[in-house]
Amino acid sequence: MNNKVNGHTGDFIKRQAKKIKKQENISYVRALEKASINAGFKNWKHFLNANKDANQTKPATNQKKVNPYRNLLVAGINILLDKGLISLEHSPTDNEDGHTFVDLLGYPSVIIWRSISYDELEISVWWKYNHELHPQAKLSGNARESFNSSTPLADKAHYKKFVGAVVSGWFERRTGKYLMGKDKEAILRNYTRRGEKEELENLPLEKPKGFKAEGKFYF
Structure with a gap:
């Protein structure tokens, strides 16, 4: 243009x-x-x-349209790889569980990764995340947000106060290097705040760094 x-x-x-x-x-x-x-x-x-x-x-007719939630996960995986928090090759000595606060596609976010099995990782992104507004950010004990789950601890009715989108997927590393599924397959869209999907659809396309954005989904 x-x-x-x-x-x-x-x-x-x-x-x-x-x-x-x-x-x-x-x-x-x-x-x-x-x-x-x-x-x-x-x-x-x-x-x-x-x-x-x-x-x-007009957009190019031969340009493949990427699912916006998959694109968000690709962006998150890219950051984890850049920071050395995960690797494309599994090692028994790797710390395969954790979370990190980042700037993701222009907004504060949290990326959570957890080892599942067969060298797979579950990747979760909480986009547009504001920890100060999380109702369980400053509680004590098991009620306090610990980022050990793919979704926030708070009741879903409160999500709109502190997070724009919550999405999860599975990152395969043994049979190939890719985010499982195609298009919306194997993408868990746990929550999207009203109005955020339109912005997600207009975000720049993320290029995977050393892996593929789509691949076979193993049940």
Whole structure:
């Protein structure tokens, strides 16, 4: 989308939207609307309609659409690999259980990993996580959040207060290096706050680092 309309390209507006999203802590969709207005258009759709190059205004038909929750897990696995918290090759000496607080696709999040069996790992992502708002963050004993489960300890009715999305999947390492399943298969969408799915669908596509985003699902 590089042909100019009123002196602006689609790529320029998208770059501005990413900056606005980070500065104002709003969704990418809302930021895209603001960036379009700043560039002299009524909204993003107005820019697309003004763009005369049909090939630039439509997504490529041969580009595979990736499940947004799978994309979120791929992003989480990439971070764990970058930090050396998990590896593509299982070792008996590896600490295969843990959690880490990270910035994931622009938002504070928690990634949890647990060893299952046959070198598999369960990977869970709590995206847009705010620990201070978790009702069981400062309790004591077993009632305190310990990140030992794929989902938060709190009653699900409270999730909307402190987390945007909770998703889990299985990472295979013995027969191959991949996130199990295809598309939405083998992806546990435990929770998505209202309005978050649209933003997840508009996040940049994550490229797996040394593994595949899809593969055979073992029951």
